[in-house]
Amino acid sequence: MSMPLASSALYTAAQVREIDRKAIASGTSGIVLMRRAAEAAWQAAQQKYASLQSIVVLCGAGNNGGDGYLFARAARAAGKRVEVFAFAESKGDAATARQALLGDGVHIRNAAEDLEALPHCLAGADLVVDALLGTGLAGAPRPAYADVIEKVNQLQTPVLALDIPSGICADSGRLLGEQAVAAQLTVTFIAYKRGLFTDAATEHVGELVFASLGVTSHSPPDAEPVLLCNQAQLLSQLPQKRANHYKNRSGHVLVVGGDYGMAGAVILAGRAALRCGSGLVTLATRPEHVSAVVAAQPELMAHGIEKTAQLDALLARADVVVIGPGLGQSAWSRQLLERAAQSAVKAVVDADALNLVSAEPKLMPVAEALLTPHPGEARRLAIGLGVDTSLDRFSLAQALRDKSKKNVLLKGAGTIVAAQDQTRLCQYGHPVLATAGSGDVLSGIVAALMAQGMSSGDSAALAACLHGHAGEYWASENGAYGMLAGDIIAAVVARMNGAGINAAKMNGV
Incomplete structure (x- = not known):
């Protein structure tokens, strides 16, 4: 099977990290990728929210937080009022991004120490930027993060998520805890993540914008690839009705x-x-x-x-x-x-x-x-065929296919078609x-x-x-x-x- 264009493929978080690692090894530094991510997200924010004046950026410890610091820097350079809350110490490229923002004279609030100020700042913002947890999260958010996610979701203020809404599993789209950030706009980077398109993610991602960050050469995934359905290509396969067509054909x-x-x-x-x-x-x-x-x-x-x-x-x-x-x-x-x-x-x-x-x-x-x-029928079918019912939607569809030796269309938010030759997701x-x-x-x-x-x-x-x-x-x-x-x-x-x-x-x- 020929590999699809990278833009039509969906990747796991581990696969995206490997793509990111190879891009850095080939000469594009991590901080450059971080800067491109921030610029792409800022551009998307300006296009969707033309009257932005006041922005609150919530930053976690990892590279997602680093993207947030540089987003704040871009917004500040454009003359916007920016409040930045840090929920953890930064390392590596994220620490470099944080220092760059501090060098611009922006005060970064320690979320643990300025917790009382957070609700007031959030209430006065035109936009909240979620740069808390990113795609690396494997379990439920820690209490401090869970608390701020709850506060953000109680607002009427628009939320922009960087890469993925915090609290959503990048591989499955499931909630990793009790709730996740409900964004109106998500800007995802380098490659589409599987979890953006199915399960609980469909209620949290909002409008999805993709930014390649100049990373155009994607290696094929090690695991079975999952592709976004190409509706135009599929429609082109419809048989043409010729002048001498008749119903039996x-x-x-x-x-x-x-x-x-x-x-x-x-x-x-x-x-x-x-x-x-x-x-x-x-x-x-x-x-x-x-x-x-x-x-x-x-x-x-x-x-x-x-x-x-x-x-x-x-x-x-x-x-x-x-x-x-x-x-x-x-x-x-x-x-x-x-x-x-x-x-x-x-x-x-x-x-x-x-x-x-x-x-x-x-x-x-x-x-x-x-x-x-549908999901209920899939669960009953899994029990009947001896398939693990706890599998995520991608794995469940593929396991039902493999066990039954039949193609499977798993209905639901982000319908998955697991055929013998490939797995596709309908967006x-x-x-x-x-x-x-x-x-x-x-x-x-x-x-x-x-x-x-x-x-x-x-x-x-x-x-x-x-x-x-x-x-x-x-x-x-x-x-x-x-x-x-x-x-x-x-x-x-x-x-x-x-x-x-x-x-x-x-x-x-």
Whole structure:
């Protein structure tokens, strides 16, 4: 596999430290990198907060604190009022940065001694800069840091985090203690860190700005690389519809599910598959639901299944089967899953099908398949397959893939697609997508892309991007409330047809 551009790769904290070490060994000193980081962050602050006058900078002991001292120096040189609080003694390049700031005549307050002044200074600031802990933090912040993080989060003042919000794990995105700095703007340096894009980090990073600091030659990670999804590249793989195109060339999706009272799930999955390009879509569901399907979407073919043998003829005509939307966990449900799992048809396994597989791993499809669990389903699947449930999201997705020998799309904030050839993270999404039927729509999108010839890994990555983008677009137009699963489909189709929906996610400095 050819290595990706460095800008699309996500790195662990240890890998970034190694990149930093090599840059210094090749002739760029640590203090120069620190100065570039401060200048990039100051530039980003000016662009976002044009009327800045008063700034409080909170500095820890390490290089993150050194970045903070030089940020304060840049702000002071621009004529801004700057208050700097030091929470620990500095060493190495950070100590050099601190001395440079002192040389400019800036008083650096000792946070332990001036603790009473801190709340007043914070309350009077236009911007608070988090240069406390950085990417090297491995455990919960010590009490002094935890206390100031709590104080900062109680403010209405904007917060800029240098490299990563303090208290967030750079590798997993998890909270390392009870809370982390909630920043409105994070400027990250040298390389993207995995933890910036998933788990709790999605509520703490705010707007993300990247600054390479002139470090352009990144060595491949030792561990399996994780890539940001390249939506434009994935969209370019969509098959072109030629003048002589006909529906059979776009594949046939079979959706199996819809136990009593859950016809809506298969209808949503089927409608999404149709709208996203599948030439034919058939639903296999309870006989009682057939009339409702036809009334809701006459383009769908619906078959009532009473005996599981009836599924064989439908599977024989399908290119991809989606098993799970509204499937339930009854005897009927289990029998349909078992029948579908024994076929040679590529599968998308979702919802109750995942729960049934978790209870009976022998029900795992024998053919190529994509598993699409949300966090709760992933935990149950991990227990069923004997995978450690305490793993971070990246490791969990990869472990489920390795154990099941199937590709995995782990839903949630920062959706992760662990395919056999690579792991990718989708950086798009919005809380409005947390609505009934959203996952059914996603499974239909994936199946449609697979039916049109894309690999299951690429289909999962593109579907996650389209789905996440749809949520962002809808929220930007309508607000944070009211999105229904059916609304996702129209926004996805608009993006597939070339509409530019809020395409810029990250800015370079």
